[in-house]
Amino acid sequence: MNHSPPNPTALLECRGLSFSRNEERIFGPLDFSLGEGEALQVLGGNGTGKTTLLRVLAGLLAADSGEVRFEQRVVDQGHLARGCAFLGHLQGHKGELSALENLRFTAVMQSSQIPPERALADVGLAGFEDNLARRLSAGQNKRLGLARLILSPARLWLLDEPYANLDLDGIALVNKLITGHVARNGAVLLTTHGAYAAPPVRVRTLELVA
Amino acid sequence: MTVSVNRLVLWFNKTGSPPNFDRFAARWTPWAFATAIIFMAAGIYGAIYSVPADYAQGENFRILYIHVPAAWMSLFIFVVMAIQAFIALVWRIKACEILAMSCAPVGAAFTLITLVTGSIWGKPTWGTWWTWDPRLTSELVLLFLYIGVIGLHNAIEDRRAAARAACFLALIGLINVPIVHFAVQWWNTLHQGSTIRLIGPSTMDPSMMWPLLATVIGTKFWFIGSLLQRARAMNLEQESGKDWVRKISESSANEA
């Protein structure tokens, strides 16, 4: 186990992080850190605990042991929530509301400076403002989720399989967003299962094995 | 003083670890049950043979020697369960989660005994098997609360989340118990039909007291025995993948 002193520029730092469910070890112990302007790709096959790791980092699950530091402070759920944007497997918005209505809600909740209409245009959904989200395809819903990401002022992005459900254009969009965020000194942690190429930024890899 | 408190905390931590808890429970369960049986037998013998018939209620009051301790235990166990639940939630101690969850079925059983014995006592006195008397009604609600805790614990797949959720419910239930008691008392004054009161043996002659003392102590030890037995079983089940459990099952297979 790594006992190095805390990295002063690290946005996210994990020491000895592990998680079990029903007495079965899902992952860990893990040590890694992520600084500003960095991207970390978590690789692993199905069932290696990638999604669980991301949910632990987002504060949705509590780790068994180990420590998560966000901006050098040991994290409580509130602090982490304010600093990260999470894109998970589920769509994260209401099917009964239109694309724009969903984004307007997010914009208020995140105190976003960016107008929702522009975020919608940036993900290629201009013209779909008034479409109910449940009428959108899976790929379009994913793009709507990416629009939520654009609206969030958070510096740390936690993306669980961001390329899933997307066509080539969509994959290019994700890469563009990641590149832009990293260039603005944000940090990105994403999980993929290796079938997709890494995003075109300098990216480190953390591999989970079952 | 601080040395003994530290030693107590250390003992608690050590016993809380799953293999040690298993040994502790395995060792003390038979003793608890044995003590319980001795006291219960003494109490029941006394209740049936040694104590003269009550002038007002005839032989009927003898069942109160079981009903009263059972009623006290049904409440006492809920409080114990809630305390364990609180510790389990705040400090996330798995042993306390298991103990709290093991309390629930035992408490439910005592509540059921209270209701049945209360009903048996009531039949000759009131003429019906059930009456919505405030004490019995409160006990019935207590039974529902116990069943709720057990039901919630069984319904969630993740065992630890299930225990934590049920512990939280137990705490809410504890707050509810006095409120329900108070509400039912008030309700009883309102609906004049059921002015029958369950008269406890509060004005009992001291010579009639000792079987009650025996059954009270007996039920306490029965609770301890049941609790340790159930907690041990739950502990083994949850740790079933681990090495120490396999060693125990292998050694007992070798003995057989």
Place this chain on the structure above:
Amino acid sequence: MTLTPTLFASARAQLRRDLRLVWRRRGDAMQPMLFAVMVIALFPLALGAESRMLARIAPGVLWVAVLLAGLLTLDSLFRSDLEDGSLEQLLLSPVPLAWLIATRVAVHWMVTSLPLLLLTPLFAELLHLPGQLMTPLLYSLALGTPLLSLIGAVVAALTVGIRRSGMLLSVLALPLFLPVLVFGSGAVVAASQGLPWSGAIYLLAAGLALAVVLAPLAAATALRITLT
């Protein structure tokens, strides 16, 4: 670092969102009302339409009907948000979860119980409730139904993660609802017997005041417990 929106702004956004969602499924929103009417209709059908008997059981039947209608809609409080991932996003939001839950419960009450409250005079007519009992009945329902929604929210939060939970939520919630029912319906019964009934109303009010503060916090804790 994300700025936190003001509590007012977030409550308003949440309110609009939830009301808009209800409006989009306004057919579903009618169901509690229809259910309550049908429950009330069951009693004369089962027991006979003798006017004096109906008048005697009216307070209790009305209370039970409103309680059950509210109970059956509790499951939907968090479930759809759980299924589409919105609940996760709420958990990660910078706004305190308890505040968002309080807003959600307010919408639930507005949609489920407020229409029933407004229809109470109609229901009272169906059961021949004596006129002088309307006031205590309305007071007790006005204070009791939000209290039931708040308590129900905590139980809904505990059971949200369970698939096929069936009647578990109802079984867990009913013992917790009992005191509210006893004091609410009891106030009207006391009034019908000429006994003082304001004490029970004050108790309901006090309970509501406590629940408004504590129940959202308890529900937020329960959500975190069951979802982790």
